[in-house]
Amino acid sequence: MSSQRFSGVLVPVITPFNEDLSPDVEAYVTHCKWMLEQGVDGLAIFGTTSEANSLTVGERIQLLDTLVENDVPADKLMPGTGACSIIDASVLTAHAVNHGCGGVLMLPPFYYKAVDTEGLFASYSEVIHRVGDDRLRVYLYHIPPVAQVPIELDLIERLVVAYPDTVVGLKDSSGDWDNTKAILDRFPGFSTFAGSEGFLLDTLRNGGAGCITASGNANPAGIRKVYSAWKADSTTADALQSRISEIRTTLQSYPMIPALKAMTARFTDKPSWALTRPPLMPLSDEQVKGLFSDLDAISFDIETNGDCVSV
Amino acid sequence: MSSQRFSGVLVPVITPFNEDLSPDVEAYVTHCKWMLEQGVDGLAIFGTTSEANSLTVGERIQLLDTLVENDVPADKLMPGTGACSIIDASVLTAHAVNHGCGGVLMLPPFYYKAVDTEGLFASYSEVIHRVGDDRLRVYLYHIPPVAQVPIELDLIERLVVAYPDTVVGLKDSSGDWDNTKAILDRFPGFSTFAGSEGFLLDTLRNGGAGCITASGNANPAGIRKVYSAWKADSTTADALQSRISEIRTTLQSYPMIPALKAMTARFTDKPSWALTRPPLMPLSDEQVKGLFSDLDAISFDIETNGDCVSV
Numbered sequence: 160m161s162s163q164r165f166s167g168v169l170v171p172v173i174t175p176f177n178e179d180l181s182p183d184v185e186a187y188v189t190h191c192k193w194m195l196e197q198g199v200d201g202l203a204i205f206g207t208t209s210e211a212n213s214l215t216v217g218e219r220i221q222l223l224d225t226l227v228e229n230d231v232p233a234d235k236l237m238p239g240t241g242a243c244s245i246i247d248a249s250v251l252t253a254h255a256v257n258h259g260c261g262g263v264l265m266l267p268p269f270y271y272k273a274v275d276t277e278g279l280f281a282s283y284s285e286v287i288h289r290v291g292d293d294r295l296r297v298y299l300y301h302i303p304p305v306a307q308v309p310i311e312l313d314l315i316e317r318l319v320v321a322y323p324d325t326v327v328g329l330k331d332s333s334g335d336w337d338n339t340k341a342i343l344d345r346f347p348g349f350s351t352f353a354g355s356e357g358f359l360l361d362t363l364r365n366g367g368a369g370c371i372t373a374s375g376n377a378n379p380a381g382i383r384k385v386y387s388a389w390k391a392d393s394t395t396a397d398a399l400q401s402r403i404s405e406i407r408t409t410l411q412s413y414p415m416i417p418a419l420k421a422m423t424a425r426f427t428d429k430p431s432w433a434l435t436r437p438p439l440m441p442l443s444d445e446q447v448k449g450l451f452s453d454l455d456a457i458s459f460d461i462e463t464n465g466d467c468v469s470v
Numbered sequence: 471m472s473s474q475r476f477s478g479v480l481v482p483v484i485t486p487f488n489e490d491l492s493p494d495v496e497a498y499v500t501h502c503k504w505m506l507e508q509g510v511d512g513l514a515i516f517g518t519t520s521e522a523n524s525l526t527v528g529e530r531i532q533l534l535d536t537l538v539e540n541d542v543p544a545d546k547l548m549p550g551t552g553a554c555s556i557i558d559a560s561v562l563t564a565h566a567v568n569h570g571c572g573g574v575l576m577l578p579p580f581y582y583k584a585v586d587t588e589g590l591f592a593s594y595s596e597v598i599h600r601v602g603d604d605r606l607r608v609y610l611y612h613i614p615p616v617a618q619v620p621i622e623l624d625l626i627e628r629l630v631v632a633y634p635d636t637v638v639g640l641k642d643s644s645g646d647w648d649n650t651k652a653i654l655d656r657f658p659g660f661s662t663f664a665g666s667e668g669f670l671l672d673t674l675r676n677g678g679a680g681c682i683t684a685s686g687n688a689n690p691a692g693i694r695k696v697y698s699a700w701k702a703d704s705t706t707a708d709a710l711q712s713r714i715s716e717i718r719t720t721l722q723s724y725p726m727i728p729a730l731k732a733m734t735a736r737f738t739d740k741p742s743w744a745l746t747r748p749p750l751m752p753l754s755d756e757q758v759k760g761l762f763s764d765l766d767a768i769s770f771d772i773e774t775n776g777d778c779v780s781v
Contacts, residue, residue, distance in 0.1 A: 306581075308749075
């Protein structure tokens with residue numbers, strides 16, 4: 160893996176399905192390349208937004224192989240490799256390392272609840288030892304609303320002390336700025352990403368690395384502009400942040416994953432993009448109409464995915 | 471699969487590990503056979519107590535193959551086959567059907583939270599159609615404290631109406647008698663199992679099928695006696711129920727899975743039985759001492775696992 164840490168705007172890539180619910184590999188590669196062309200700094204494939212836990216281990220391995228075979232640069236990839244089983248997590252993580260991925264985003268094992276720090280530390284530790292590769296860079300994935308197994312600050316501390324060159328960052332999808340701020344304050348130098356672009360500028364100004372955000376699937380260039388403006392110390396940063404937050408707020412009033420897929424179906428003129436794997440369901444026709452109308456009301460151009468850069 | 475429904479006392483079998491955390495196949499087969507010799511009516515292998523979600527799909531397939539190869543009767547087996555991915559659930563379920571298992575106990579996909587009835591119905595429906603075998607018998611697995619994805623009564627209703635010969639029962643591990651009672655009242659003829667022997671007699675007296683209970687790993691004969699007494703309309707049933715509830719209460723004051731493994735380690739004189747896969751951790755030495763002392767205080771003989779029947 161690259162010794163370069165990730166920073167900027169990463170996108171947890173939505174996963175397209177064929178009618179039989181198998182992954183649509185061609186549409187997937189096209190979408191990944193399009194996002195990189197839009198300027199995003201990395202692709203956090205196999206995240207929550209990717210319906211990755213609805214995929215099998217074999218499907219995830221095959222999709223990553225396909226991206227690499229199709230010249231998507233591995234160092235731009237941060238695959239999600241967490242799983243309920245430490246064996247599955249180890250297999251997926253080793254596979255990512257062997258491809259030279261820039262890092263992995265690792266959920267804790269999420270079936271058992273109310274497990275203690277000791278058990279979660281042992282889980283991460285087992286995976287790191289089983290992979291046994293200096294190139295491994297782990298970004299912890301804190302998403303308590305979904306995983307229901309939080310990554311508390313004391314666990315981060317233990318992991319960073321034990322594996323300072325391996326456990327290098329975290330995505331905070333708690334939606335709780337106080338938690339993100341607490342991590343930023345306690346672990347300077349750690350690569351902390353906000354889980355939403357709503358906190359992008361705040362995260363950057365407090366020493367964070369950027370954001371990894373679902374809505375980057377639909378508005379990558381717009382979100383990336385905030386990062387560019389901040390880096391250039393431009394006075395436009397706050398206005399750009401307000402704009403992406405406005406778009407986020409609209410998206411969030413719908414189930415996010417099917418909403419992003421509905422937008423991508425329209426943008427690419429490929430209706431099958433709207434398919435989801437159960438238990439997730441596509442938006443109803445009425446919801447799609449409402450979403451498009453709401454986006455129109457805030458002047459978000461669905462046909463060009465917002466501030467789409469022509470490539 | 472057998473057309474005979476399960477009833478009585480089933481046990482979600484604990485899974486032994488070797489020092490490298492691979493499943494200890496020999497100890498597993500021995501334990502399964504011992505429980506059947508103790509009179510339990512079935513083995514709900516790959517349940518929560520089995521740390522099944524900490525196993526890979528391949529490990530579960532191999533363990534089931536091994537049991538059948540070692541003459542554990544398939545019609546006594548109710549493997550857990552639910553998974554986050556409907557593809558994994560379909561593969562595991564088809565494998566169980568092909569072995570002639572008496573049924574499967576199926577968790578809902580449990581990564582995404584707050585999914586609606588439509589999405590959960592679609593998940594079960596996809597698995598049933600993908601397996602596409604008349605022999606399939608599905609027992610739904612409702613365990614909201616762990617899965618955090620409940621199986622509401624309206625979902626049961628939809629599934630029973632759509633698949634009356636396939637969706638035949640449920641294990642209620644909510645720990646909420648009012649919920650069990652509501653299911654028993656609304657779905658007479660449905661094979662409803664309590665998730666704890668604490669509700670065994672109440673479940674039977676309200677038309678339920680029995681219980682599927684973790685503590686059956688340590689006190690199978692004692693729990694089975696309640697079922698026998700109820701069937702025989704014996705006046706001893708309530709006293710026997712009080713006794714197993716007393717034992718349950720003691721066990722429940724420790725983390726249940728490592729506690730059962732610690733007891734089995736002692737009973738079998740095989741220390742590795744105490745091993746768990748992270749994120750679960752074995753009891754501390756102090757906890758083990760406390761557990762054994764508490765069991766001693768209620769005259770539960772650890773050396774013979776309670777009311778162990780000599781075989």
